[in-house]
Amino acid sequence: MSEPHRVAGGHKAAIANPNVSEEAKDHSRQVLQSMEKSGELDYEPGNVDKNPGNVIGGKKAAIHNPRVPEDTKDRLRDELAEDGVEVDK
Numbered sequence: 001m002s003e004p005h006r007v008a009g010g011h012k013a014a015i016a017n018p019n020v021s022e023e024a025k026d027h028s029r030q031v032l033q034s035m036e037k038s039g040e041l042d043y044e045p046g047n048v049d050k051n052p053g054n055v056i057g058g059k060k061a062a063i064h065n066p067r068v069p070e071d072t073k074d075r076l077r078d079e080l081a082e083d084g085v086e087v088d089k
Contacts, residue, residue: 004040008032056085063087 011028014020020028035041059076062068080087 004035008035008041056080056083060085060087 011032014028015025015032059080063073063076077087
């Protein structure tokens with residue numbers, strides 16, 4: 001099953017590409033319009049599946065980053081502890 005935002009990106013690229021015929025550009029415009037009307041392109045942050053390992057790695061990196069405030073580091077440590085991940089303080 002294709003991801004709507006990727007399909008839309010391909011159609012947008014086709015519309016912007018000077019090597020694509022006007023007929024193909026018109027088709028891409030129609031497809032995009034149809035996708036917009038159907039709500040396929042409605043995007044809600046947080047609904048995207050994230051790789052849990054990457055999320056954990058990002059939180060660990062932030063904890064060791066000297067530019068991240070201590071209160072944020074404490075919150076991240078708590079979040080990791082809730083997920084069962086141990087972090088050195």
